[in-house]
Amino acid sequence: MQVVAFSSYASPDRTRSAATARAPEPADAPARPFLKWVGGKGKLLDQILVHAPRGRLRYGEAFTGGGAVYFALRGEGRLASALLTDLSGDVVNAHTTVRDRPRELVAALQDHERAYLDADDAGRADYFYRVRAMRPDLLALSPVERAARMIFLNRTCFNGLWRENSRGVFNSPHGRYAQPHIANEARILTASRALQGTAIARADFRRWPELVRAHELDFVYLDPPYHPVSVTSSFNAYAGGAFAAAAQRELAEVCAELDRLGVRWMLSNSDCALVRELYARWNIHAVRAPRAVNSKGDSRGKVAEVLVTNRRSGLAW
Ligand SMILES: C[S@@+](CC[C@H](N)C(=O)[O-])C[C@H]1O[C@@H](n2cnc3c(N)ncnc32)[C@H](O)[C@@H]1O
Missing domain, CATH: 1.10.1020.10 (Adenine-specific Methyltransferase, Domain 2)
Known part of the structure; x- marks a missing residue:
């Protein structure tokens, strides 16, 4: 079936054309997310890339969303192979x-x-x-x-x-962009x-221990819906409803299992008591991220986030 063209709404005095007003992206621009994604990692890339392992990675991303970290690593030539998954079809x-x-x-x-x-x-x-x-x-x-x-x-x-x-x-309701x-x-x-050349699949994060084995991956980035820093502060319903504290606990278990499998990983989350408790045995780095969305849309400051890694002696990084 055709999704498009309900042209009966065309307004006679609206002459702007889709393509005219914008500067085109240069043809050699680096790849970037084509989805605008809440929690997208574009603004945190520098801090994230510093903590990723050196060398060519067999890379996995468990909560892909817009895939900002994937595109950045690919652009830097740091990927030997990759698997991207998300729960959202x-x-x-x-x-x-x-x-x-x-x-x-x-x-x-x-x-x-x-x-x-x-x-x-x-x-x-x-x-x-x-x-x-x-x-x-x-x-x-x-x-x-x-x-x-x-x-x-x-x-x-x-x-x-x-x-x-x-x-x-x-x-989501309709927005108002000119x-x-x-x-x-x-x-x-x-x-x-x-x-x-990149594999893309629909998968729940709980399948990642099995996926790293099947795809022979050696580094995984996990960017789950963040745990709210307060009851009203955070939006975390991207796919299939909210991501509850129980899911955060299961995710920490998955990370521990990846570590047992000798896989390096890096995780983003909000800087809150639950996250600090769940990842207390790993390396926790505080980062500051500009954020433009909260439940009321009225406090748009910097949000405290953490980057957690399982970097340790005995695990090449
Ligand atoms: C914070 S966003 C990821 C943002 C992404 N790193 C970026 O830069 O755009 C979280 C993603 O997790 C996905 N997700 C939610 N629950 C999930 C689950 N149980 N398993 C896997 N993915 C899930 C959502 O569909 C969403 O795309």
Whole structure:
């Protein structure tokens, strides 16, 4: 089925075109996330890369989201092989489609972009909610249609905040961006090149001890939904609802198991009592991260985060 083009909302006095107002990305720009992701690691990259092991890595990322750390390591030529996983079927399908069918995806996004940007304000909101209602769990969307739907919603929803309810259904409201860049062709083609040869799979983090063995990985980065520093402070419902304290405890067990398997790992989380307790036996480094999302959207300061590693003598780093 076709996801696109509800052109009846076109407004006669709105002449802006999708492509005109923006400076294009340079063709040789380094690969970067094509999803705008809450908790995306773009602003923390320098601090994260300093703590990653030297040498060419057989790399795994257990909570991929936008994949900022993957793209940065790939750009620095530090990856010999890689596996990316996430629990969200939309995240996994988007990365797989960017890797395998980037040009069809760009064409589908251009259809969305035209239909959306040519509409008036009411028409844009209506188009957004009609695309949002095309749920991949209810409709037989092709992988390209599903990825285009996700990227379109990601670019046009409130705060770029991809939020799913407990049944895994995306439920963020419409945002109000004057000129969202929906079909970023250069970004998608560059990301596609950077994803060639990388395995991408849908998986819960609890499967990672099995996955590192199957894929013979030697370094894993884990960036789970953060544990809230206070009851109201944090957003942590990306895939399938909230990530509770019990899940944080299971994740710490998974990290201990990876260590027993001789695998190096690095984990990001909020700097809070539970995280400090769970990882007390490992190396905890405090980092400061600029953050733009909390539950009320009204306190946008720096958030204290930690980076934890299992670096120790006997484990090459
Ligand atoms: C903090 S985000 C990762 C951000 C990412 N590092 C980036 O730079 O964009 C957390 C991710 O964990 C995923 N997730 C949530 N629960 C999960 C689970 N049980 N197993 C695996 N992934 C999960 C979410 O879908 C989300 O993409």
